[in-house]
Amino acid sequence: MKIKIEGLNHIYSAGSPFEIKALDDVNLEIDKGEFVGLIGHTGSGKSTLVQHLNGLLKATSGKIFIGDTEITKKDIKLKTVRQKVGLVFQYPEHQLFEETIYKDIAFGPKNLGLKDEEVDERVKESMNLVGLDYNSVKDRSPFELSGGQRRRVAIAGVLAMKPEILILDEPTAGLDPRGRDEILGQIKSLYDKNSITIILVSHSMEDIAKLVNKLIVMHKGKVNMQGHPREIFKRVDELEKIGLGIPQITYLMRELSNRGKNIKSDVLTVDEAKNELLKYLRSNDNA
Amino acid sequence: MLKNITIGQYFPGNTIIHKLDPRIKILITLIFIIALFFVDSFTPYLFVIAFIFISIVLSKVPLKYILKGLKPLFIIILITFFINAILTPGKLIFNIGPISITEEGLRQATFMALRLVFLVVGTSLLTLTTSPIALTDGIEKLLNPFRKVGLPAHELAMMMTIALRFIPTLLEETDKIMKAQMARGADFESGNIMNRAKSLVPLLVPLFISAFRRADELAMAMEARCYRGGDNRTRMKVLSLEKRDYLSLGISLLMFAIIIFFRYFI
Ligand SMILES: Nc1ncnc2c1ncn2[C@@H]1O[C@H](COP(=O)(O)OP(=O)(O)OP(=O)(O)O)[C@@H](O)[C@H]1O
Numbered sequence: 001m002k003i004k005i006e007g008l009n010h011i012y013s014a015g016s017p018f019e020i021k022a023l024d025d026v027n028l029e030i031d032k033g034e035f036v037g038l039i040g041h042t043g044s045g046k047s048t049l050v051q052h053l054n055g056l057l058k059a060t061s062g063k064i065f066i067g068d069t070e071i072t073k074k075d076i077k078l079k080t081v082r083q084k085v086g087l088v089f090q091y092p093e094h095q096l097f098e099e100t101i102y103k104d105i106a107f108g109p110k111n112l113g114l115k116d117e118e119v120d121e122r123v124k125e126s127m128n129l130v131g132l133d134y135n136s137v138k139d140r141s142p143f144e145l146s147g148g149q150r151r152r153v154a155i156a157g158v159l160a161m162k163p164e165i166l167i168l169d170e171p172t173a174g175l176d177p178r179g180r181d182e183i184l185g186q187i188k189s190l191y192d193k194n195s196i197t198i199i200l201v202s203h204s205m206e207d208i209a210k211l212v213n214k215l216i217v218m219h220k221g222k223v224n225m226q227g228h229p230r231e232i233f234k235r236v237d238e239l240e241k242i243g244l245g246i247p248q249i250t251y252l253m254r255e256l257s258n259r260g261k262n263i264k265s266d267v268l269t270v271d272e273a274k275n276e277l278l279k280y281l282r283s284n285d286n287a
Numbered sequence: 288m289l290k291n292i293t294i295g296q297y298f299p300g301n302t303i304i305h306k307l308d309p310r311i312k313i314l315i316t317l318i319f320i321i322a323l324f325f326v327d328s329f330t331p332y333l334f335v336i337a338f339i340f341i342s343i344v345l346s347k348v349p350l351k352y353i354l355k356g357l358k359p360l361f362i363i364i365l366i367t368f369f370i371n372a373i374l375t376p377g378k379l380i381f382n383i384g385p386i387s388i389t390e391e392g393l394r395q396a397t398f399m400a401l402r403l404v405f406l407v408v409g410t411s412l413l414t415l416t417t418s419p420i421a422l423t424d425g426i427e428k429l430l431n432p433f434r435k436v437g438l439p440a441h442e443l444a445m446m447m448t449i450a451l452r453f454i455p456t457l458l459e460e461t462d463k464i465m466k467a468q469m470a471r472g473a474d475f476e477s478g479n480i481m482n483r484a485k486s487l488v489p490l491l492v493p494l495f496i497s498a499f500r501r502a503d504e505l506a507m508a509m510e511a512r513c514y515r516g517g518d519n520r521t522r523m524k525v526l527s528l529e530k531r532d533y534l535s536l537g538i539s540l541l542m543f544a545i546i547i548f549f550r551y552f553i
Pocket residue numbers: 012013020021022040041042043044045046047048049090
């Protein structure tokens with residue numbers, strides 16, 4: 001399912017003194033099977049943008065196509081769109097509402113009209129995917145869980161619908177490093193196994209660099225840059241100007257290469273850097 | 288879809304209407320509402336309309352914004368109109384089958400509908416131009432004399448502010464839960480009325496739970512800041528009456544007098 005956005009604008013509280021232009025002429029294309037990172041300073045419109053993709057927010061003007069369907073048309077069946085585009089909200093407490101975790105995760109599959117056994121199956125499967133123990137947590141209330149567990153329940157609730165496009169709005173905010181790595185790992189393996197499209201909203205350049213194959217940078221409601229992370233991280237100065245940066249390790253390698261070392265500067269991960277540094281040191285030994 | 292409700296919302300500004308003492312504003316609103324119930328012919332209505340219209344213009348709140356607040360009440364106003372139009376006996380104008388429309392009925396219906404409209408417009412203007420804090424202050428001060436007979440003025444005022452404050456919060460909460468459910472395939476937007484009403488049921492339980500949770504959190508936050516009710520509390524801003532307050536109260540009383548005059552002496 002390809003996503004295409006044409007001239008999208010969104011104004012909050014239009015016509016009131018609190019009017020805010022959150023999206024300003026956004027044009028984008030995201031191909032099927034891409035793993036896209038969406039990054040931008042606080043308030044740049046990321047959450048607003050992703051809520052348009054499943055029709056939760058109505059565009060002030062502009063068009064959005066999911067596959068061949070124009071979802072910004074007046075009388076479109078948004079329910080079918082929302083089965084294909086799964087959105088994990090930025091704040092899991094905004095997403096959980098049922099009394100028990102089982103019920104919450106089962107809410108989506110039930111709306112798909114699946115049989116009880118199949119709903120059951122899906123709940124178990126998706127809890128397993130996000131690393132929640134079915135028997136010990138299924139009857140607890142989502143509101144007595146820790147932040148990290150809540151996050152997992154929220155993700156499971158969306159995964160249970162088997163979306164073709166999965167959007168995660170800052171899924172690692174408020175998690176400890178281990179929880180973050182676990183969740184990102186689970187997202188990554190989901191992507192590798194199921195050939196779905198994933199859009200990952202994040203503040204962390206490190207996380208994004210490790211995972212995505214396309215990066216979209218937003219600034220003040222506009223798309224500021226897009227392309228492969230390697231290309232985008234070369235434009236450090238522009239990124240810094242809009243309050244962003246690049247991964248620490250990329251900074252390090254750039255600095256080394258700026259100081260005249262013969263090193264590739266556009267590395268993204270620590271592993272890549274390690275290989276690059278070893279290569280450099282070995283070539284020095286030889287010399 | 289719930290964004291249209293403006294009751295209980297504050298529209299910041301720095302106009303004379305905003306600056307009026309909240310006690311006076313509450314009193315004027317009360318006078319205005321009482322006056323509405325005395326109006327029974329068209330000429331005094333002109334005074335009511337002029338009064339509210341001038342207030343709106345002075346407050347610089349866009350008319351559109353105030354009218355938006357009427358939208359959710361449109362159906363109620365319409366129903367009031369029809370019930371009055373149909374059920375009032377009097378001189379027949381025409382009838383459709385068993386339903387007969389009378390002259391008195393039409394008249395009564397128009398007045399009732401107008402009354403509702405102005406009631407909403409008047410009270411929205413009060414809440415739109417008075418910050419919730421000022422509003423409670425005003426209510427509390429106005430209720431103070433009744434403390435002698437055991438009325439917990441401060442507590443009542445606090446409850447009212449919280450209630451007012453919670454209207455937008457609850458609407459937001461509803462919106463949030465609806466979004467969460469819609470994102471996972473719930474359908475609030477299509478189907479006939481019955482289906483739509485049914486789809487609202489799963490909304491209610493989480494809404495109640497979350498309202499109680501919110502109340503709990505608020506109580507905790509208040510206790511954390513050592514809130515202990517009204518005794519010995521002091522104010523940051525002490526209310527004091529200015530020339531403009533006396534002047535506007537005078538004008539409202541004049542309007543009230545004119546309306547009473549029309550009602551009983553003409
Ligand atoms: N419900 C709303 N009503 C009014 N304004 C809003 C609303 N939601 C967001 N905004 C405003 O729209 C702009 C974009 O907000 P958005 O939530 O999309 O930013 P974001 O990029 O997701 O930020 P963050 O990284 O902090 O999550 C902000 O200026 C915000 O204040």
